[in-house]
Structure formats: structure tokens, C-alpha cells
Amino acid sequence: MDTTGALSTVNIGDFTTEAGATIENVVIAYQAWGEFRGDNVILIEHALTGDSDAADWWCGVLGPGLALDTDRFCVVCTNVLGGCKGSTGPSTPDRNGVALGSRFPAISIRDQVAAERIFIEKLGIERVHAVIGGSMGGARTLEWALMFPELVDAILVLAVSARASAWQIGIQTAQISAIERDPNWNNGDYYGATPPTDGLAAARRIAHLTYRGELEIDERFGTQAQAGENPLGPYRDSHQRFAVQSYLDYQGVKLTERFDAGSYVALTEALNRHDIGRGRGGLNKALASCMVPAMVAGVDTDILYPYHQQEHLSRNLGNLLAMAKISSPVGHDAFLTEVRQMDRIIRHFLSLAQGGPDEAVEIVL
């Protein structure tokens, strides 16, 4: 295993999805930091448009002496199956050099975890001390504990739910639809031609409004006009914008410069299929059966995964270590941005995971 933090890949062979489609020659990309000592692996699960470079997107908590202490732990982060940052996804060429596109099947969160499980085996990792993730990464973290409890010492689940809610499926489908309605989408087979950037930007604009707190966005932008533009003119003009429109346009365009629309659709679809209860006798029975020690945290202003969903997890998980509320105007993204609180949560979790108090506690941040 390369633990220098460099991007590496592992071929895990052909992979058959939960729904029965096979992807040939699947590659999983990863980065790792800190010496591997057998029992000191922490697996980090990134969010929808994240990647394996957790030392970058979680730089405040990952590094020597930080909460995810690379002097103590071997921290591993893969790019998710279906992604576009080194692991196999819709943009990956087949053996003839043609991108998979629409031939890349629908995947579930369980498929992502099953692929990662093969990956760690290939890497010689026999046991994972902790799996930690937020949002889509939190969904994967939960599935790790349900699918492979014998391999995981403890999990830290952030800003996610036990299954997709109908509201989430609705808003996620609106994003998929924005991409599908782009004339360049071509049913997902646009590689080598013009990509559906307008559609992807439109999807991201919608998504971003669920990633940020309503009051935080309002405090920053209110009804201000974008500098040099007049959104109150006599005729509507999409180039004469409110500041918040410009901000969302920027967020949309920025994503199109670093992310593939096909991966966005594949991973959003995986989120639609997220359901801990499927085939396990229902949601609460599945959660109750989960004996891997678990800590759950959520954000008080989260629009996408409202805090009551993390309360539901904490009430029903079979072996709860602790529950924490991240207090922030930022909304869903707070698990990425509120570094001080995340530092406390992760340190507390790792202490409990190594044999802290027996009873579930609510920590004060």
C-alpha cells in the first residue's frame, strides 16, 4: 500500500452489482497517509462530488497531530465506484477505448461498499479500525457496518439518514432531470463530444441550495444585486442578476470544471437507492441488528439531511457510542467546514472506539 498520499489504483477485477449487471475490470483509486501497522486503518468515505484526497477536503482534521492523526493511524480514502477521480465510472474507457457511458450500470451504496471491501482485501487490509464519512460517505459508512460488521471496529456517521427520504429522492431526481434535459446528454453517451455542462451546472445550483443553510445564504447575499448588474430592470434578463444568482452560477460552473456529469448522475442515483432496510426486514430492524459501535452526528440547520434523521439513527442503531449536534448556520456542508467542532467529534469518537465509557453520551461541543 502506498501511504505517501499519492494517487494510486488497484484493479479489483470484474464486479457484479446488487441489481445484477457486471462491470469489467474495475479499478479503485485511493490515497493513504500514515504507516500501516495492521490494526490502525481508518477508512474515510467522501461525499457525492468528493474524491480520495481527504487530506485536501478535510485538511483541518487530517494530518500529523490532527484528529485523524497520521502519526498514529493509516488513513485511507478511495474514490467511490462510479466516480470520476480515478475509480471506474461512466467516463472510464472500455477495452476498445470507448467510454462506458450508458453501459455503466446503476449502482447502489451497497455496490460502492462491496467494491471497497474487495479493494481493502487486495491491499492486504484485514480489519478497519474505523469507517468515517458524511453525506453519501455517511451512507457508505452505515452500509460498511451492516454488510461487513466483522471487519469494522467502529463507525462515525455524519449528516446522513438511514435511507433516502421521499423529499431527497425528489430533489435528487430534479438534478438528474436537469442533466437529462441537456441536449448534449445523449443518454449518457456524450464522451468525445460536447459534455452536458449546462445541465450539470443547473443540477449543482439546485443541490447547492440543499448544502447550505437558508439563513447563512441570506446573511451573505440577501436581495443584493451582483456588482455591475441590475436585476430590477424593466425587462427580465438572466445576465442582470441578484448576487445569490451569481454565486450559484459560479458554484455550477466550478463543478463542471472538475466533475463529470455521468458520474454525477450515477452517484445521485445511488443516493436515491440508499436504504439500510432493503432486504433486511425494514429500517429499524436493520439498524437494531447493527452491533458495530457507532457514533452519529448531524447539523442543526441541515436542509438535505435534517437533524431528525440523525436522531432517528441514534435511537435505532443497535450499539450507539454517542450522538453529537454540529451547531452551525452553514447547513449540510458544516461537517466539512466546521473544523473545530469536527475535531472534537472525531477525537471523541476515536476515544470511545478505543474503549471509552460504555454508555451512550451526548457530547458538548
Next chain:
Amino acid sequence: MDTTGALSTVNIGDFTTEAGATIENVVIAYQAWGEFRGDNVILIEHALTGDSDAADWWCGVLGPGLALDTDRFCVVCTNVLGGCKGSTGPSTPDRNGVALGSRFPAISIRDQVAAERIFIEKLGIERVHAVIGGSMGGARTLEWALMFPELVDAILVLAVSARASAWQIGIQTAQISAIERDPNWNNGDYYGATPPTDGLAAARRIAHLTYRGELEIDERFGTQAQAGENPLGPYRDSHQRFAVQSYLDYQGVKLTERFDAGSYVALTEALNRHDIGRGRGGLNKALASCMVPAMVAGVDTDILYPYHQQEHLSRNLGNLLAMAKISSPVGHDAFLTEVRQMDRIIRHFLSLAQGGPDEAVEIVL
């Protein structure tokens, strides 16, 4: 004035908008119920895709013996300027029979109210006993009290804010963008050709997720598959849906059958421009200056106009009669659907407006 409830129209002449564009020969459509006795007019302001038929969409509270008692009051409801149910809007033909389309200017909530003020004058109404409205209708109700306080005895403002929030502008712009991205939109000049129904349906699907409570939608649909469809198949297929997708598709298609995309864009743009504070020394100064007795109500689960926005109104309005919280899983639409609570609120408001207690009270529903 026709008070039989039939749809009638009044020509208010040429109208110049706040931003300085002129619309020729503006017509305002209306319906009215109950004998006009000079001082007994109640003006109802409909929401974004509503119309003048308040006896239909508010049938539980409007009629003989009901809260909006047509035996006592002359209840008048116009179709808003910019709409498509009889009043002048983008789909209205010019003198040559060509729909205005992109020549219909951007309008503000204030323009809607200014046009309605000319309308009531033409109708011989010299004073309005009460103005009542929710959502976009609530924005108009507020502007009535700010623009023409001398003409209004009292206002009842439901499920709205003092100005568009940045989040609202964001989600509303996402809807406008969904329509603009429809190849049939043609900059708003599609009349006589194929209308941008796909875009309008996409806009409505997004909007509907802000009109309904997150928990209510989840209780109804959860992760259920639509009957006869399998959303968990090996390949993603937009015809294999979750039940909530089918529900939202239905809401989208249903709107395209009764509403014009050009009006949807014009009225959504008016909501983006909603700002009680503009040109009045800011939001709270404007609200404090409002001496028209006002009652404010909101919904505890409203995603679009969160309850804290109605609390803000009630803290800052210059002459608050009362504040009420509608308790409902339904979300924003509760002001339309929670008939029993609305009945109580309207009766309480009308009693206060006719000289009830001097002090602001919070009513128990």
C-alpha cells in the same frame, strides 16, 4: 360590479411598471361574491399559480356562513397582473393578435398591487375592509398596506416574508432556468408554436418540493416504488420510478395543462423582486411605518417561507393585531389545506379588524 361569482374583466388602460416599461390596454379579470355595500369589501390575493376563483381554491373558508361570509362581505378576487386566467400577461395578444411574450415586461409585486388599486377604483370600490393573502398573495397583501394604507382597514398576511430571501431567489431562479433551458422556450415567444411544457413541468417539480412538508411527503411515499415500476433495476431508467417521482411528474404535468409558462416566469420573477424595504429606508423601517392593523400567520413546517420569516414580520410591523402558527405536516400549502385552522384564523382576524382587543395576541388553534 358583478357579484355573482362569474368571471368578469375590467380594462384599466395603459400601465407603467415600477421599472418604467408600459403595457398597453391592461385588463384585470376578477370574480366577486356577496352584495357590495360600500364598506364591506374583502380583497383576496391568490398565490403564484392561483386564479380569481377563490370560491374554488379556498372553498372551505369562502361562502355563505363561512369565515369569509358572503352573506356579510363582498369578497373580491382578481387574477394577478402577469397571470394567465383572464388578466393581462405574457400570453395576452397585442392589438395585432400576437401574444406579448418577451415584450411583456418584468413586473414587481408593487406593480401587481398598483394595477389592482386602479382596478378597484374603476369598480367604484373606495375602501377595502380587509386584504387577505398567502404566499405571493401575502406579498401583495403587505404591499397593499405599505402602498395604500389610507384605503385598507386591515390585512391578514399568510406564509410569506418581508422580502425574498436569497434562498428563495435561488430556488425560484432554478425554476425559471428550467423553463429557459427548454428548447421550445424561444425567449418567451413560443405562443402559436409548441409551448415549453417540459421546462414548466420541471420547474413545478422543484417548486412542489418547497410547497410540501418534508415529513409529509416521506410519510406518503418513502422509498416505495411506483406500482408496476422497478426503480432498482440494473440500469437507470426514468420510466422505472419511485412513487414520489411519479407523484412529482404528475404535479408537473397537471400544471402544464392549466398554466402558461410565460406567466410562471413573469410571476416567479415578481417574487424574486419582492422587497418591502426597497426605496423605503430598509426592511424594518418600512415594516415599522406600516400602521394598517395586521395579523400574520405562518406554517411550522414551511420550507419555502420558514416560520421565522413570519416571526420577523410580527416583530417589526407597526400595528400588529395578532400572530398565529398553523401547525401542520403539510408545509407551505397548509394555508390552503388546513381548513379548520384557517377558519379560526380568518374569523379571529375579522373580529380583531372590527375592533377587538387592542393588544397583540397569539391565538390558540
